[in-house]
Amino acid sequence: MEKENMDEVTNLISRRGIIIPSFEIYGELAGFYDYGPIGFRIKNKIKQFWRDYFIKSLGNLEVETTIVGYEKVYQASGHIKTFTDPILKCTKCGSTYRADKLLEEIFEKEKKLDLAKSVGHMNITELQRLINEYTVVCPKCKGTFSDITPFNLMMKTDIGPTGGITGYLRPETAQGIFVDFPEIYKTYNFKLPIGIGQEGKVFRNEISPRQMLIRMREFSQMELEYFFNPKNLDKLVINNIEIDETLFDKKLNMLTREDQEKGAEASKISIADAIKNNIIPNKLFAYLLYKESIFLEKLGIDSQIIRYRQLEPDELPHYSKGNIDLEIIINGKYEEVAGNAYRTDFDLKSHSNLSGKEISVLDNNEKITPHVIEVSFGLDRLFWSIITNSIYKDEKRSWGITILSDIIQPYKYSVYPLQKDEKLIKKAIEIYNHLNGEGFEVLYNSSGSIGKRYAKSDEMGIGKSITIDYQTLEDETVTVRDIMDGIQERVKIDEITK
Secondary structure (H helix, E strand, O other), rough: OOOOOOOHHHHHHHHHHOOOOEEEOOOOOOOOEEEEEHHHHHHHHHHHHHHHHHOOOOOOOEEOOOOEEEEEHHHHHHHHHEEEEEEEEOOOOEEEEHHHHHHHHHHHHOOOOHHHHHHHHOOOOOHHHHHOOOOOOOOOOOEEEOEEEEEOOOEEEEOOOOOOOEEEEEEOOOHHHHHHHHHHHHHHHHOOOEEEEEEEEEEOOOOOOEEEOOOOOOOEEEEEEEOOOOOOOOOEEEOOOOOHHHHHEEEEEEEHHHHHHHHHOOOOEEEHHHHHHEEEEEOHHHHHHHHHHHHHHHHOOOOOHHEEEEOOOOHHHOOOOOEEEEEEEEEEEEOOOOOOEEEEEEEHHHHHHHHHOOOEEEEOOOEOOOOEEEEEHHHHHHHHHHOOEEEEOOOOOOEEEEEOOOOHHOOOEEEEEOOOOHHHHHHHHHHHHHHHHHHOOOOOOOOOOOHHHHHHHHHOOOEEEEEHHHHHHHEEEEEEEEEEOOEEEEEEHHHHOO
């Protein structure tokens, strides 16, 4: 089987209502998408697996903080001052573009790949020079642009009936964790290191949303903030268990700063060597990268389309002492799906300074402000990376086949009576109720030809299809059809799940 191209992928997800443009009856509003019933189930299963893997199994905590944030929170975090993108506005039609992304697209089309790669590292002055030098005009109307200006991506809102208090829709879930950390630490009386996670909606007023779920204005994050004492990393203890450092023998596809300077491709590097060569800042960071790599494997993502890219110095966020982005190939191009950041004690100290409240803890009888390592997944991008790389065309079948890990299949089984015969329907519903009672997620459908129902099941990523026919009524057997090869096997009803 070969992977479908992106046109076929978008066609399938549209036909099956996996992803739906928001407000479509009024005309699409860029940067907003809804999840249909199948997409919603897959997304929720990814989310639940993240909880099981990063929260439950590691003994971490999870919170839910407000979506609307107080202005001072984002003053302390630096978002009000630094959370900006360079914006171009057409003087003729008023269209707006993100300057670096527009230049990147232009240079890629013109095969000026070195320039395309470099614009992401440029400041406004350098970008403006290129706009002028290459006489860049508006792609829509060929009008000229005004000068580039910084545009803050946060969505502002007024709080209260008179609008006297300024708030923002949160651009990340992390700050809620940081401002609640003192209370959580005091309440639970835990020992460092400890992680606090949060999943939820965030908002960024993107200048030019594009590529469906790649760049959105409303999306979901799954973030884990790991608090630790930077002096106590010689022996790494997670959830009261000392970590076996032979785990660090695992090799990751790593694109280092040196590789990027030379224009080289990513290569396999052991986690241990990456620590030794200061590519990975410390052992806790390394352990979380290891866990992240296993998480991706269990989700069924091919390691051949994954790389870990070490951010260059001019790319680092203001709070970071080291960032490594998880990137996955989507539509032929590496896209950031998760950010792994050593945030140091920046956030806790910033909130302490602005609020006037001391944020410190006792660790080994020493008063410290914990450091933080962040593992931040874009849930929608992770979903999109899985879906776009999981839809195949089988030579024997004339429709797309969505092959997903068992962990995130929307349904384990579909149950189909062969025809609209009351006896077959009654038996099919009986089997459906039995499987549901056993804890399996099951889809029942009696409409359409059996071939069309098989095709729909394959496109939705349902693992096995169970068909009830007239032989079922005679000998209590059914046909079980596997999505992988479409082959049907006759089995006893009580052996379906074995």
